[in-house]
Amino acid sequence: MYGYNGKILRVNLTARTVKVEALDETKARKYIGGRGFGTKMMMDEVDPSVDALSPANKLMIVTGPLTGTATPTGGRYMAVTKSPLTGTIASSNSGGYFGAELKFAGWDAIILEGKASAPVYLNIIDDKVEILDAAPLWGKVLSATTDALEQAHGGKARILAIGPAGERLSLLASIMNDRWRAAGRSGVGAVMGSKNLKAIVVKGSGKVAIANDDALKAAFAVCMTKIKENGVTGTGLPAYGTAVLVNIINENGAFPTNNFQESVFGKAEEISGEALAEKYLKKKDPCYRCPIACGRYCEVDDIKGGGPEYETIWAFGSDCGVSSLKDVIKANYWCNEYGLDTISAGATLAAAMELYQRGLVKKADFGDGPELTFGNADAIVEWTKRMGKAEGFGAKLALGSYRLCDSYGVPELSMSVKKQEMPAYDPRGIVGQGLSYATSNRGGCHVRGYMISPEILGLPEKLDRLDTAGKPLWTKIFQDFTAAIDSVGLCLFTSFAMGADDYAALYNAVCGTSITGAEFITSGERIWNLEKQYNLAAGIGSNQDTLPPRLLKEPIPEGPSKGLVHPLDKVLPEYYSLRGWDAKGIPTKAKLAELGVD
């Protein structure tokens, strides 16, 4: 087989057994790999109504056919499972080097099932797999865990692990790899923690078989030229990382501030990508075979490490009213150490700040911790640590903003969709992005259909961010295209420069197939519909395809987007109809048959 290794590792943690299984080639081709193939395996093996933190849930670490190949950014993997945060299918993507190494070791995916009776970790050296005692690692933060495993297994080992947040079943826990790369969202780290699995160590000595080396070289050259010549991937992201968006989104008046109570942050400049580059950036930190290198490596006081990303700066910065970039970097660091999703962690602190502002949370609730008031820079750092340890009020924070606000009787103050916190773009000022949030199959998320690209950045063409016309179709296409990119094993950021035909050319060269760009996008649509089916079977209906009431009813108070609310009712019906779903947002039998979703 080309592209795929043809082998899946099934680990039953209850029985402590490992099994080698052949990859189902037909299924893999139909759902590509990564997010799509992982969702298909979940559909076939895990009852969608299962308790996400019970041993009956499974965690799948799935690569794509281009993972580990000589393609630009070809190092991604997906953590696919049922989310304990949203109750939907979860698929969290990560870069770094782990995914490629797993391919070199000869595997396409790892299926983790059951629950170990005590903490364990996996050690994979090519086809040799051991389940080892992780008791000495339990409770350790990411750097200490990684150091210890590197010492035991050599510096060349690639390491994926959870931090204390995952061990303590925080619904905001991420799975980390290569120290600070994160499969961040939807609480996938809690699923790993619920299985008593601390880490996976992998070393591989193989190579992915390529169907047509010459065709791959040619397709690679075309893609590299596009990436280098594109302003965003060729110069913007390498120079400033994602943080350059701070000023862009703020100037558009769509930069959520103080838990989305406002949408312009007066001190944006202080936390901007420009300020980060000037003051704290030490070097770029690219993932496997990445010519874009958006990753940042920063140093502040005695802290060093990866990040922060734009979303993180927003979450701990303007959303918490904090203008100290130094403290945002520290909060980011502790998220990486404890294994917390930076978006949800920051946004949950912002929700807690609003609860306190309204007098619902009392000073006594904070114990000896700092008061969670908007703008309190010390508080974001200290409460991130306590959230990671699930200590005191931190235990409530660790469950995310929805459950926190709900416990005070005001779930509407959680700025989330399907209980997952929305990231750093106020949908009231960006119509398509709002539709994308509302319909996302994993709840509030910007990378399920990044409408910021056409609506703000003008890629591939500029759309007026306030128009409703055309937005349902754009959103649908972006969602489908993204699902395919997430499945093939490349980084979504390549899509600023590359089109569907480019991905198809890389895929064909690697796998020896002859799909077209249009077929590539159709595979994405098939995956999107499968995810929707999983969610419906899990009891997450299309009535949850909505936005928090604040965004539908309370106009933005000041700034360039003043007076706007999100016109969801004007775009959602057309979106469903373009999807070939009924008026209630349910995929029709005809649509599922057309796509071959089974």
Next chain:
Amino acid sequence: MTIQARLFATLREGRGKVIAAELEEGATVADLAARLAISHKDIAILLVGGRDAAMDKILTDGDIVSVFPPVGGG
């Protein structure tokens, strides 16, 4: 009239962050770009008062013009 130009990312090099530009009545965004020696191909995102604008937009006193080179990606 006075226009406030806000420059970002690499456009700041040799120019500064915020510039108060005195322009003739009826001047356009293109005139402002010429005054600041910013070539059109270096402008990817252009906002007047936080809303998308074109190079031929006629400015009025007190307008805030935000100019970004091709950057972004979140």
